[in-house]
Amino acid sequence: MNIYDVLIRDFPFLLKGLGVAIVLLAALLLIGFVLGMAICLIQLYGPKSRLVQWPLKAYERIFRGIPIIIMLFIFYYGISGVWDISAFGAAILAMGLRSAAYQSQIFRSAFQSVPAGQMMAARAMGMSKLSAIRHIMFPQAARHAIGPWTNEFSSEIKETSLAYVIGVVELTRQAHYIITSTQGNVLTVFAVVALLYFILNRAGNSLLYAFERKLAVPGFEK
């Protein structure tokens, strides 16, 4: 077996695996974004009551404090005991919830780097809190968040490969199948896989960087 076999005969399988990895990535980032933003907004602008804040803090700490592999096992075997969930579903859930913990932190420090006077000026002109968050705070926080968010994006791409431990047939597991079923050359296959992850990573980073540039205005340059 040589590089051409991997590139021609096995490549469709790798692409399929890549597709699964991308869907997993998109889903977990979306869950992480929505939930992470909600957590951040409640932490910063919600009720100060411990009843509200403490569970959020606990959530954040727990999901940032446990290795993702353990999380994947707990979600897959834990949930599938009571509810019929696919490995793919369990991976999206575990990784999405964990990403939410990270993203909430990213968003929180982004909002916190907007000077307090911005909120004050908006409220002083009669904007409601919600309106001020949406029109004044969010657009500025977003500009601060893209850099750190790009790091989260990059590390989540790499971590989708761990979903393989609970049987999700993503890129890494496809590579494994190819190696075992065709006695393929381990190094060649994984080199191609590595390249695919790398390309995905660079493509995503370039898009995010372009987005950051597009949002840049004087005072928010990179």
Next chain:
Amino acid sequence: MVNDLILDVHDLKKAYDGVDVLKGIGFSLKKGETKVLIGPSGSGKSTLLRCINYLTTPDAGCIKLNGEEVLDTNIDAMRARMGFVFQDFNLFSHLTVLDNVRICQIKVKGKDKASATERAHQELERVGLADRAEAYPAELSGGQQQRVSIARALAMDPDVLLFDEPTSALDPELTGEVTKVMQQLAKEGMTMVVVTHEMSFARQAADEIIFMEHGYIVEQGAPDFMFNQSTHERTRAFLNVIAEHG
């Protein structure tokens, strides 16, 4: 009875952590009046201004704008009618000058974009910045930024403008361009409360000067009286210090 008071502040009190900062402040403004608030650092001037529009919630007292009481429940609507100009400008950094002057007209007053734009251009003209509409705050000098923030407040058609040391963050050369705009506003009949150490502005534009110390109003009166005939030891001492140190 016809109430010609635009702003009526009655027995306002505020404490921070058990320390009384405002100990029962009362004053009022008629339409078109300019009152200048002076006093030593820590006397409660900023706290007073911020209590008037509930940026800080007062502990007790009553504030009426055009006869209508300012309350927690109507605060957004009331704030839309009180312009606030901050020491450090607080222009919205991600928006152009034009958008800074436009956004609250649209999002708060519900104006359409065309009329908000027209009004924004008028107010920018008024503060002498018609040609900087497309600039971002970071591209402007402090004096220009403060003039934009005045235009932003004016575009809301406020009943009263509150200024908290609008020139204190500015170099002396830039101070003049801001006080000039404010003097013009006073002349045109804007109702204003101004905290400032700019005594030349106070002399020329104020209908009345209010001297505050330790959370009380010590004395108030026309500029001429306050500068020349005050019998109050504290007022005289403070004005002397200001005169010496600018």
